Amino acid sequence: MPRLLLIRHGQASFGADDYDALSEIGHEQARTLGRSFAERGIRPALLVRGAMRRHDETAAGIVEGLKEPVETVVDAGWDEFDFHHVVTIHRPDFRTGTARAFQEVFEAATARWSSGEHDGEYAESFTAFRERVTAALERVRELLRVHRDIAVVSSGGPIAMAAGLLTTGSAAGWAALNRVSVNTGVTKVIAGSRGLSLSTFNEHTHVEADPRLLTYR
Numbered sequence: 728m729p730r731l732l733l734i735r736h737g738q739a740s741f742g743a744d745d746y747d748a749l750s751e752i753g754h755e756q757a758r759t760l761g762r763s764f765a766e767r768g769i770r771p772a773l774l775v776r777g778a779m780r781r782h783d784e785t786a787a788g789i790v791e792g793l794k795e796p797v798e799t800v801v802d803a804g805w806d807e808f809d810f811h812h813v814v815t816i817h818r819p820d821f822r823t824g825t826a827r828a829f830q831e832v833f834e835a836a837t838a839r840w841s842s843g844e845h846d847g848e849y850a851e852s853f854t855a856f857r858e859r860v861t862a863a864l865e866r867v868r869e870l871l872r873v874h875r876d877i878a879v880v881s882s883g884g885p886i887a888m889a890a891g892l893l894t895t896g897s898a899a900g901w902a903a904l905n906r907v908s909v910n911t912g913v914t915k916v917i918a919g920s921r922g923l924s925l926s927t928f929n930e931h932t933h934v935e936a937d938p939r940l941l942t943y944r
Contacts, residue, residue, distance in 0.1 A: 731916040736785040747780040761792020763933035771878035777805035804863030807882035883908035893925040
């Protein structure tokens, strides 16, 4: 049965000049996942990644860990929403402080954004974000007609949205799923006669043996 593996990127560089670049831990997480795939005999026929730097670097680390080339294509439909923009709309005066302070503001800002009551204030509304992820899922579903196993490197937001759409058929629970998303966590989706079905969410046994590698942001 064809499988779709949705992979959150490795740890990005919180607080650095370029957040989008992976941290050293992020690079190690990606390589560790690739090695874990190789050890378990998981060899995707195709790797789809978002257009962001952290997606590119995570995909490269996975391929390095696999120790064999994988055909890779870029689909910006899997890009993360612009959380800096969402936070700025909510708190124009906010400046990134500690991770905990940012998380509190981030959750309040995304709650406002995802309420749908202020769509006109955002460059990409939550409704548009949901539609973008829905379209990306449909494109991957079509690719699964040709490639039996596909891995997608994306971000916590799109993966949480995809999980919600595949279970409840809506964005319900999106914030709760996004909150617990682990860097390089793997969400498995099965393609069957009834379409795509969520099998597992946020599996991350490959990083549990080393506490350094278990990160959420």
